[in-house]
Amino acid sequence: MQNLDPSTIIFAIVAIFVVFKLRSVLGTRNGPPQDRAPMRGPGDFRSPPNGGNVVPLGAAARGFARPDQAAPSDRWNGFAQAGSPLAAGLDAVAAADPDFTPDRFLGGARAAYDMIVSAFAAGDVATLRRLLADEVLANFDKAIRTRLAAGQTLTTTLVSIDAADIVDARMTGPLASGAGRFAAKLASVTHDASGAVVDGAANEVADHLDVWTFTRDTNSRDPNWRLTATQTVH
Template sequence: MTNMQIDIPTIVFAIVAIFVAWKLRSVLGTRGDPQQRPPMDQRPPTRPSSDFGAAKGGEVLQFKPAASAPPRPEAPVAPVDRWAGFAAPGSPLALGFDAIAAVDRNFSPASFLSGARAAYEMIVNAFAAADMTTLKRLLAPEVLANFETAIRARLAAEQSLTTTLVSIDAADVVEARLAGTSETIAVRFAAKLVSATHDKSGATVEGSPNDVVDHLDVWTFARDAASADPNWLLAATQTVH
């Protein structure tokens, strides 16, 4: 009988390899066996189903909102100091600005006051010149009627009015309101004018052609937010002094 030399280490390693392969198969299962799953403590953590969908292809899919319930956009929050330099936060004036801005998103106190200053100068000059065409574009009907009455009386007396606007020293919004679709803004003007009324001979019958006089007036401008005409009209005047 021929003596065979047995390689003991090789046999031991082969047995160990077979055992390890069998153990891995029993724990992990085969790739094609859907019934084999990893033990619970080896599964990846899951997220609540209300936030995420099921895993697919290694990715976690986020649920899409239902077509019948689209996400509601959040309304932009206006800064607390949005009217800085014109009105204190929470003041009645600031609330009035808020109301007007709600129906006119392009509203700006700075732009409004720029237009109000220009209107003040145009109206003062048009009244002195008896320019009814210009006044009709800038005055509300009731104020226009009062201006027209004064102009007719002056012309009937054969008098003329000369007015020079020296400066507008201040123009401040003192009130802003929205009533329905009616927007009103009151502006206090501090201005310096030279004004004199002359008779038909040129003699001064009122005022002075040389004296600069301080005027303080509150003019109220109005417009209808629902109107196709965006222009503000002078709706009321009040002389403070």
């Protein structure tokens, strides 16, 4: 057997150690912030990245078709009847926004409903600005200013959202819109400057049925849906 130079043995050991360290470093994921999934607020109704206890609601989970497949006719089962105008509207929105799923949309819309009701009562215009379209924000802001000018305070408690469903979906150019109908229980009371009750009662719970429409520009990198219309059914 040929004698080995001691220096050759040392260099070989160093090389093995370097390779081992490189593999240990390259095997981890410490990407820059832009490579990580962004935090999502209630206005972001898209499917979240799979991780933790999150159930994937993307194309595979909801029966979305691959580019080389036709979409199944029952892919909106539980949300819209096959062949209905609502199903056609959901098809159009999903075609423009592949991340869209009705269950994720409703989850975000429910969270937004809660935040908007609370922010309006508190006069929190900063929060409303993130969740409302300009025209709706102007109306909410006017009502808040009128209330403040009268020296009144509003306290609203969202007791529960008993039901939520999608009643309309459509594309208008690049704008995707979805309307959610919410059956909710609210307790509201308004006090004047002296603390006297001028409307409602803190211990009285009233049923509300509202249809709120949310819209987002599918050409925009902003994933948030904003409230563009409200309608009280009763």
